[in-house]
Amino acid sequence: MVTKAELGLIGDAELVEELSLLTTQTARMRARMADIMAELERRRCTGNVRRHARR
Numbered sequence: 001m002v003t004k005a006e007l008g009l010i011g012d013a014e015l016v017e018e019l020s021l022l023t024t025q026t027a028r029m030r031a032r033m034a035d036i037m038a039e040l041e042r043r044r045c046t047g048n049v050r051r052h053a054r055r
Contacts, residue, residue: 002018
């Protein structure tokens with residue numbers, strides 16, 4: 001991770017490359033979060049169906 005003080009020492013191309021990398025990582029994290037939330041929702045709904053079936 002680059003510190004704020006180091007940003008002034010880095011060239012434009014390197015800054016753009018770092019920004020691109022961070023953007024890609026952010027997109028992957030968002031996709032992973034969506035997958036996890038969908039799985040939790042699936043489990044919650046499946047759990048409700050199981051509970052209602054026992055009655």
